[in-house]
Amino acid sequence: MGILICTGVTSLDGYVNDEHGEFGWAAPSDEEHAFVNDLERSIGTYLYGRRLYDTMLYWETPGPEAAESAVMSDYAELWQAAEKIVYSTTLDAVATEHTRIERVFDPAVVRDLVSRSDRDVSIGGSHLAAHAFAAGLVDEVRMLLHPVVVGGGTRLLPEHQRLDLELVQQHVFENGVVFLRYRVVH
Secondary structure (H helix, E strand, O other), X not given: OOOEEEEEXXXXXXXXXXXXXXXXXXXXXXXXXXXXHHHHXXXXXXXXXXXXXXXXXXXXXXXXXXXXXXXXXXXXXXHHHOEXXXXXXXXXXXXXXXEEEEOOOOHHHHHHHHHHOOOEEEEEOXXXXXXXXXXXXXXXXXXXXXXXXXXXXXXXXXXXXXXOEEEEEEEEOOOOOEEEEEEEOO
């Protein structure tokens, strides 16, 4: 049985992008990217909101810089091999292999998917993840905190909801990024 994991690359103040939707400050170092690749090896299915899926499309046919980077090539292979479910009411078709569209987030369906999976399931996109948090489906929260305060934008974690967490892993990278892995206490 897999677990449902919410992973986010955030500013120190908890935003995945700034007020203009920009997230260039979150570009990973090779050390950080290799660490993330090792985390992602357990993922068999990605659950995405529309905007995050649009961002992740890059990994279906990455540019030449990925071919020149062992860590980027490794991530591209991991991502391409995984199943992907995009939650969208407006997307007509997907542009990636192993991908399907769902129009409605149904907690019972997601709970069943995770319980039947022999690999972990990742949920991404703050708005989509908020539904999973509200339904009590998220088992782990993984955050890569970048040493920048952006002052506003899209938060990774839902507002107005209490989550009790237990720290299970931490790592500090040379560039000042801090990885925190928490188990959600249900």
